[in-house]
Amino acid sequence: MIKRLPREVVARIASGQIASSPAAVLKELIENALDAKASEVKVQVETPFNFRVSDNGIGIPYRELPLAVERFTTSKIFSVEELERVTSYGFRGEALFAISQFSTLEIKSRHEAEEVGGKLVVTAGEVKEYSPIPFRRGTTVTVSNLFFNVPVRRKATSQKERSLMERLTLRYALANPHVTFKFGELTLPATSLKERLIQVTRGKPKFQLIEGDGVTLFFSREERGPRELFVNRRPVSVPEVERLLEEFGVKAFVLFMELPPEEVDFNVSPLKEKVLFKSERGVKALRELLEGEFNLPKPSVQRAKAEE
Numbered sequence: 398m399i400k401r402l403p404r405e406v407v408a409r410i411a412s413g414q415i416a417s418s419p420a421a422v423l424k425e426l427i428e429n430a431l432d433a434k435a436s437e438v439k440v441q442v443e444t445p446f447n448f449r450v451s452d453n454g455i456g457i458p459y460r461e462l463p464l465a466v467e468r469f470t471t472s473k474i475f476s477v478e479e480l481e482r483v484t485s486y487g488f489r490g491e492a493l494f495a496i497s498q499f500s501t502l503e504i505k506s507r508h509e510a511e512e513v514g515g516k517l518v519v520t521a522g523e524v525k526e527y528s529p530i531p532f533r534r535g536t537t538v539t540v541s542n543l544f545f546n547v548p549v550r551r552k553a554t555s556q557k558e559r560s561l562m563e564r565l566t567l568r569y570a571l572a573n574p575h576v577t578f579k580f581g582e583l584t585l586p587a588t589s590l591k592e593r594l595i596q597v598t599r600g601k602p603k604f605q606l607i608e609g610d611g612v613t614l615f616f617s618r619e620e621r622g623p624r625e626l627f628v629n630r631r632p633v634s635v636p637e638v639e640r641l642l643e644e645f646g647v648k649a650f651v652l653f654m655e656l657p658p659e660e661v662d663f664n665v666s667p668l669k670e671k672v673l674f675k676s677e678r679g680v681k682a683l684r685e686l687l688e689g690e691f692n693l694p695k696p697s698v699q700r701a702k703a704e705e
């Protein structure tokens with residue numbers, strides 16, 4: 398017998414895919430801060446299940462606070478046309494809802510156009526408090542007791558999860574050099590992309606830079622190191638691109654690809670770490686750049702010949 402699942406079960410299933418780990422939750426909060434055009438994003442991790450993200454972005458209007466934690470409510474897109482060319486990190490309106498299902502979520506915010514701020518507290522999807530408060534411009538989101546109602550997800554060891562959260566923050570810092578990032582004691586002041594890369598990697602390995610049509614590639618063929626790919630500032634993993642870089646002997650890289658928003662689809666997986674290229678443009682530009690730089694037509698073929 399086929400039956401329709403109750404709404405709250407559907408919500409729980411979908412939410413569990415978004416709020417899948419402390420780092421996944423943090424990712425959503427950082428993305429929201431960046432979408433709000435913050436020039437400073439501050440991450441404070443007490444434990445992997447109790448942490449806070451503060452920003453000085455545009456803030457949330459008081460009357461919209463309860464909407465922010467509802468499912469499929471967003472200020473970022475309003476139509477299919479806009480969905481097909483998203484430029485913000487967020488667009489599904491699911492994250493705060495999902496997080497609120499598995500924690501106590503507290504949002505304090507004041508919208509730039511309003512005099513008074515607001516506070517909203519939600520536990521396991523239920524609004525516990527909604528009141529006006531004095532607040533600076535911007536937003537602070539505090540997640541407490543994350544996964545209190547999903548014990549299996551509380552197994553993450555503290556140290557490991559914390560370092561995942563730090564690495565995640567640094568990834569967004571790389572993609573957004575003009576934003577000041579704080580992670581605990583660490584401060585990365587707003588700067589240029591080149592300087593931000595040095596801030597994040599502490600100068601190791603020594604990267605070379607080549608740039609082409611919509612492609613900015615920092616790489617090393619000598620030393621191992623980070624392997625980071627960003628498409629339109631979003632940290633993603635694209636096996637095809639990683640293989641291409643390997644083919645050219647690249648050991649470490651930080652690669653930024655900028656593509657027209659209508660040529661990429663990020664709506665492929667719950668965590669948006671996958672991307673579909675709707676055209677060959679990006680990969681082609683990267684290949685041309687690598688071929689021009691290294692003057693190596695198909696290194697794999699050469700190697701095969703040499704071995705004969």
Ligand code: ADP
Pocket residue numbers: 425429430433452454455456457465466470471472473486487488489490491492493494535536
């Ligand atoms: P999405 O990011 O897909 O819109 P979210 O559930 O993450 O969905 O957020 C819902 C809405 O809450 C956002 O569209 C935005 O209007 C508002 N919001 C969330 N976080 C912030 C923030 N840090 N600053 C300003 N607005 C925010």
Ligand code: MG
Pocket residue numbers: 425428429486487488492493
């Ligand atoms: Mg969001």
